[in-house]
Ligand SMILES: Nc1ncnc2c1ncn2[C@@H]1O[C@H](COP(=O)(O)OP(=O)(O)OP(=O)(O)O)[C@@H](O)[C@H]1O
Ligand SMILES: Nc1ccn([C@@H]2O[C@H](COP(=O)(O)O)[C@@H](O)[C@H]2O)c(=O)n1
């Protein structure tokens with residue numbers, strides 16, 4: 084027989100407690116924001132591995148929707164090619180479906196909300212507010228270098244669309260970050276550093292979410 088040691092007290096901290104309901108499940112949501120190529124996807128993979136979150140990239144869900152042959156596919160593809168933001172109802176439906184389908188209760192929502200419409204509609208529809216917003220801050224020069232070197236065959240990783248995406252980020256996405264900053268919910272990371280160094284800073288923020296250590300006591 085073993086003894087399960089209580090979860091550490093730190094998990095009762097305000098930010099860590101899941102207050103949001105999704106159906107009958109309590110969920111914790113972290114929004115992961117930053118300019119195109121700032122390293123959101125890269126760091127989300129690390130967070131998943133170390134802290135047991137599920138990563139939902141709005142961009143990936145939209146690209147999967149195109150591939151699925153959905154009736155919205157052509158519209159989404161055209162918006163992505165132009166670096167424009169897809170109407171919120173489409174993206175929110177995909178995010179909601181993905182969260183409901185998944186058994187996990189901790190989600191990283193990467194690349195959403197991208198504008199004020201995304202933000203307000205998500206709150207209205209889901210009634211979920213994020214535990215916090217992880218913001219990867221990086222210069223356009225560095226982000227451009229990364230995107231042009233990404234080589235994943237994305238239709239929007241060309242210099243013309245990249246410039247449009249930067250403009251949308253500054254005009255529409257930064258105000259969302261400012262909105263959450265005014266609520267003291269933004270955790271800003273210097274994303275210009277090498278990947279392992281960025282993750283060291285990320286780790287410090289996610290430490291309270293470390294998986295519980297279960298110690299069995301021999302009898
Ligand atoms: N800190 C870093 N230093 C150097 N290269 C990085 C760093 N982080 C990510 N990269 C590389 O930069 C590219 C973009 O990273 P990633 O796909 O994670 O960015 P993103 O923020 O998700 O971009 P997007 O918004 O376009 O989806 C990738 O090729 C990745 O390997
Ligand atoms: N909330 C969102 C997120 C993304 N898009 C569209 O997808 C493109 C790629 O997004 P990444 O996060 O993978 O870079 C983005 O430029 C938008 O066209 C969106 O519309 N709404």
Ligand SMILES: [Mg+2]
Pocket residue numbers: 123124140142194
């Ligand atoms: Mg990404």
